[in-house]
Amino acid sequence: MKAEIIAVGTELLMGKVVNTNAPFLARELNALGVDHYFETVVGDNPNRIQEVTRLAEQRSDWIIFSGGIGPTQDDLTKQTLAAYLGEELVYDSTYLKRIEAHYQKRHIALTDKGKQMAYTFKRGVTLGNPKGQACGSAIKKKGHTYIFLPGFPHELKAMWRESVVPYLNPSQEEVMTSRYLNFYGIFESALADKLDDLIVHQENPTLAIYSAEGIVTVRLTAKGECLEANAGILEDMTRQILDRLAPYYFGEGYGLTPVKALLDDLMAKHQTLSFAESLTGGMAGERIVNYSGASRAFQGSLVAYTAEAKQRVIGVEAKTIESVGMVSEQCALEMAEKTRQRYQSDLTISFTGVAGPDEMEGHPAGTVFCGFAFKDRPTHIESYHLSGDRQTIRQRCLFQACFDVWKMRSQKSSQ
Amino acid sequence: MKAEIIAVGTELLMGKVVNTNAPFLARELNALGVDHYFETVVGDNPNRIQEVTRLAEQRSDWIIFSGGIGPTQDDLTKQTLAAYLGEELVYDSTYLKRIEAHYQKRHIALTDKGKQMAYTFKRGVTLGNPKGQACGSAIKKKGHTYIFLPGFPHELKAMWRESVVPYLNPSQEEVMTSRYLNFYGIFESALADKLDDLIVHQENPTLAIYSAEGIVTVRLTAKGECLEANAGILEDMTRQILDRLAPYYFGEGYGLTPVKALLDDLMAKHQTLSFAESLTGGMAGERIVNYSGASRAFQGSLVAYTAEAKQRVIGVEAKTIESVGMVSEQCALEMAEKTRQRYQSDLTISFTGVAGPDEMEGHPAGTVFCGFAFKDRPTHIESYHLSGDRQTIRQRCLFQACFDVWKMRSQKSSQ
Numbered sequence: 001m002k003a004e005i006i007a008v009g010t011e012l013l014m015g016k017v018v019n020t021n022a023p024f025l026a027r028e029l030n031a032l033g034v035d036h037y038f039e040t041v042v043g044d045n046p047n048r049i050q051e052v053t054r055l056a057e058q059r060s061d062w063i064i065f066s067g068g069i070g071p072t073q074d075d076l077t078k079q080t081l082a083a084y085l086g087e088e089l090v091y092d093s094t095y096l097k098r099i100e101a102h103y104q105k106r107h108i109a110l111t112d113k114g115k116q117m118a119y120t121f122k123r124g125v126t127l128g129n130p131k132g133q134a135c136g137s138a139i140k141k142k143g144h145t146y147i148f149l150p151g152f153p154h155e156l157k158a159m160w161r162e163s164v165v166p167y168l169n170p171s172q173e174e175v176m177t178s179r180y181l182n183f184y185g186i187f188e189s190a191l192a193d194k195l196d197d198l199i200v201h202q203e204n205p206t207l208a209i210y211s212a213e214g215i216v217t218v219r220l221t222a223k224g225e226c227l228e229a230n231a232g233i234l235e236d237m238t239r240q241i242l243d244r245l246a247p248y249y250f251g252e253g254y255g256l257t258p259v260k261a262l263l264d265d266l267m268a269k270h271q272t273l274s275f276a277e278s279l280t281g282g283m284a285g286e287r288i289v290n291y292s293g294a295s296r297a298f299q300g301s302l303v304a305y306t307a308e309a310k311q312r313v314i315g316v317e318a319k320t321i322e323s324v325g326m327v328s329e330q331c332a333l334e335m336a337e338k339t340r341q342r343y344q345s346d347l348t349i350s351f352t353g354v355a356g357p358d359e360m361e362g363h364p365a366g367t368v369f370c371g372f373a374f375k376d377r378p379t380h381i382e383s384y385h386l387s388g389d390r391q392t393i394r395q396r397c398l399f400q401a402c403f404d405v406w407k408m409r410s411q412k413s414s415q
Numbered sequence: 416m417k418a419e420i421i422a423v424g425t426e427l428l429m430g431k432v433v434n435t436n437a438p439f440l441a442r443e444l445n446a447l448g449v450d451h452y453f454e455t456v457v458g459d460n461p462n463r464i465q466e467v468t469r470l471a472e473q474r475s476d477w478i479i480f481s482g483g484i485g486p487t488q489d490d491l492t493k494q495t496l497a498a499y500l501g502e503e504l505v506y507d508s509t510y511l512k513r514i515e516a517h518y519q520k521r522h523i524a525l526t527d528k529g530k531q532m533a534y535t536f537k538r539g540v541t542l543g544n545p546k547g548q549a550c551g552s553a554i555k556k557k558g559h560t561y562i563f564l565p566g567f568p569h570e571l572k573a574m575w576r577e578s579v580v581p582y583l584n585p586s587q588e589e590v591m592t593s594r595y596l597n598f599y600g601i602f603e604s605a606l607a608d609k610l611d612d613l614i615v616h617q618e619n620p621t622l623a624i625y626s627a628e629g630i631v632t633v634r635l636t637a638k639g640e641c642l643e644a645n646a647g648i649l650e651d652m653t654r655q656i657l658d659r660l661a662p663y664y665f666g667e668g669y670g671l672t673p674v675k676a677l678l679d680d681l682m683a684k685h686q687t688l689s690f691a692e693s694l695t696g697g698m699a700g701e702r703i704v705n706y707s708g709a710s711r712a713f714q715g716s717l718v719a720y721t722a723e724a725k726q727r728v729i730g731v732e733a734k735t736i737e738s739v740g741m742v743s744e745q746c747a748l749e750m751a752e753k754t755r756q757r758y759q760s761d762l763t764i765s766f767t768g769v770a771g772p773d774e775m776e777g778h779p780a781g782t783v784f785c786g787f788a789f790k791d792r793p794t795h796i797e798s799y800h801l802s803g804d805r806q807t808i809r810q811r812c813l814f815q816a817c818f819d820v821w822k823m824r825s826q827k828s829s830q
Contacts, residue, residue, distance in 0.1 A: 281704030285697025
């Protein structure tokens with residue numbers, strides 16, 4: 001089975017929008033075991049859309065379109081393909097009602113342009129859009145499957161998971177279940193080496209490995225008669241993988257980061273968290289508050305970027321800065337402990353170090369000290385030597401510290 | 416003139432890497448006035464690379480390849496095209512020496528795979544790579560121009576600006592100069608309307624408009640005999656544009672944000688900055704410290720995400736929180752003033768509001784109050800009503816506040 005992705009949108013060709021849908025779809029196709037050799041971007045132009053479709057038909061079985069199913073003049077992907085395939089579009093009545101209600105609520109007149117969001121192929125199926133107004137659609141014809149998805153990434157992802165995967169699932173009698181296992185502190189290639197025999201002999205579940213921001217994720221996808229059967233298959237493979245990789249593991253779930261894993265653990269235990277940030281400059285707080293509901297655990301952060309601010313705002317001793325400097329174990333320790341007292345937190349993590357590009361206090365870029373101050377045990381200091389640009393050093397330092405604290409906490413609670 | 420982009424790399428098709436080169440090249444082609452209707456992604460496979468090249472030749476004059484010019488087994492873009500075009504590759508002696516020195520310094524044996532980074536077309540030209548080891552190359556044949564660029568975005572961008580633009584510049588005797596004018600608080604379409612006649616009649620300089628994170632940028636590109644002539648052309652057009660759009664303007668420069676504009680102004684005046692962050696959770700500090708050298712102005716940030724932390728850490732009055740709540744003018748005012756006193760800053764900006772998705776204290780998501788506390792004038796409060804997801808509301812609030820403070824300061828200093 002071969003698939004190919006066609007992203008439609010002049011805004012992509014103008015470079016106004018980065019095509020993040022293609023990598024998402026690529027990973028999904030990969031996990032389904034579907035080959036995928038080409039991706040194309042084309043503008044909102046019927047002739048050119050037909051031209052690339054004709055070409056895709058020569059190379060692939062599934063042709064997946066993203067974009068051009070919204071309510072504007074430029075949105076004409078479904079219409080163009082209907083004309084090309086000689087197929088009829090009709091309004092999906094459920095979506096038409098949803099769209100009418102949506103416009104009415106906002107006191108906007110509903111024109112034909114708005115209604116076209118409810119277009120679906122008469123001889124095809126509607127693909128549900130849990131996050132937006134425009135429905136997707138899919139149609140099979142002469143050995144090809146044509147799939148129409150929205151351009152907005154959050155809509156596309158939701159539609160893919162909820163509607164497209166069940167539709168594409170080749171053996172309709174089977175159910176597919178995926179599980180995501182997340183690892184930190186190991187390179188993708190090293191992790192793949194440790195699972196080599198499992199990857200080579202994979203059948204059910206299938207394994208896919210990918211990485212982002214230093215996190216390596218193993219996705220297991222099981223196919224079986226029912227969810228219970230899949231759960232058993234996944235559990236068995238998970239155990240085999242964790243037997244080999246437990247030291248790097250920090251939990252399961254799509255998109256999990258060490259920051260989120262630590263936040264989840266704190267929230268589950270009704271504990272509180274604060275940060276003392278020099279190196280990270282506010283990034284620790286910023287990443288935490290991206291999670292809705294973070295305020296149940298996260299209290300705040302003292303960001304002190306200069307020596308003076310570290311003394312005046314956090315209360316680091318002047319003699320510490322004079323004797324061992326800001327990039328030191330002692331400074332990390334004082335930052336963590338004094339900030340914890342200020343917020344009265346169960347846990348405070350401090351970050352001090354050199355983001356670069358230049359060295360500081362004689363330390364090369366990437367030298368980092370983190371303090372972990374706890375309510376119920378002695379403060380712990382870690383030092384890291386990280387590489388990358390300023391932004392990468394900060395992000396890696398945050399993830400590494402959260403991973404290490406998460407590990408300490410999980411080992412303590414399992415004792 | 417038509418151009419088309421072919422990104423080569425199995426990692427792109429696996430969805431491991433997002434193709435950010437294509438939007439960059441798209442904007443650049445746009446600015447050069449070159450049409451651009453298709454983009455293709457293809458894996459590291461000689462047959463498929465040749466297949467998409469054949470197709471691109473039917474549609475476009477310039478064919479721009481990104482990726483596949485590095486030192487690994489998979490890097491075979493130049494070799495594949497050399498075979499396809501019946502052209503010879505030779506080592507560029509300058510690059511070969513650079514590569515040899517690079518490997519020697521790292522005590523790594525230099526194999527043929529490493530040397531291939533110095534490949535250039537014998538009958539073509541070498542494109543310099545200011546940020547990496549692999550040189551680019553370009554060759555013209557039978558009406559087509561083939562351009563080979565690296566896959567790493569920072570290398571590709573640097574090579575484009577320094578080597579490709581001069582190479583492609585159709586009239587070799589002219590010099591091109593670009594200037595970027597940045598605006599905030601106006602939609603891209605509204606800005607384009609105001610410049611409609613200038614856009615329609617553009618010749619020299621050419622105008623290109625694009626937007627990101629709410630910033631709208633107008634790029635002017637002048638072609639002339641010398642840099643001085645271009646400066647005059649650009650100055651004249653800049654004046655015409657600012658006559659119409661001055662209220663939204665916050666400075667010139669590639670990639671300028673309102674945060675950076677404010678930071679630059681503070682550094683120029685040897686003044687200091689701190690933040691009091693609730694809504695933004697650390698983002699204000701995080702964005703500032705992305706700029707190397709930020710510590711010359713930025714002192715730090717008090718992040719207080721809970722009511723308790725606002726009282727204990729910043730010193731907001733309990734009665735303020737009880738009577739008008741955390742999402743209020745009074746809370747924004749106390750946050751800014753008390754934090755300014757703590758850091759002894761020339762300027763403190765506070766952020767409090769509702770990121771959503773749920774409402775808070777009866778205020779809908781997107782309600783934001785910011786306080787601007789100055790050393791030398793009374794505190795000023797602004798309220799904003801922003802839309803978008805959590806992350807967008809935070810980012811827009813930060814940019815809007817920095818823009819408003821920058822404007823206040825620039826108006827004051829011009830009085």
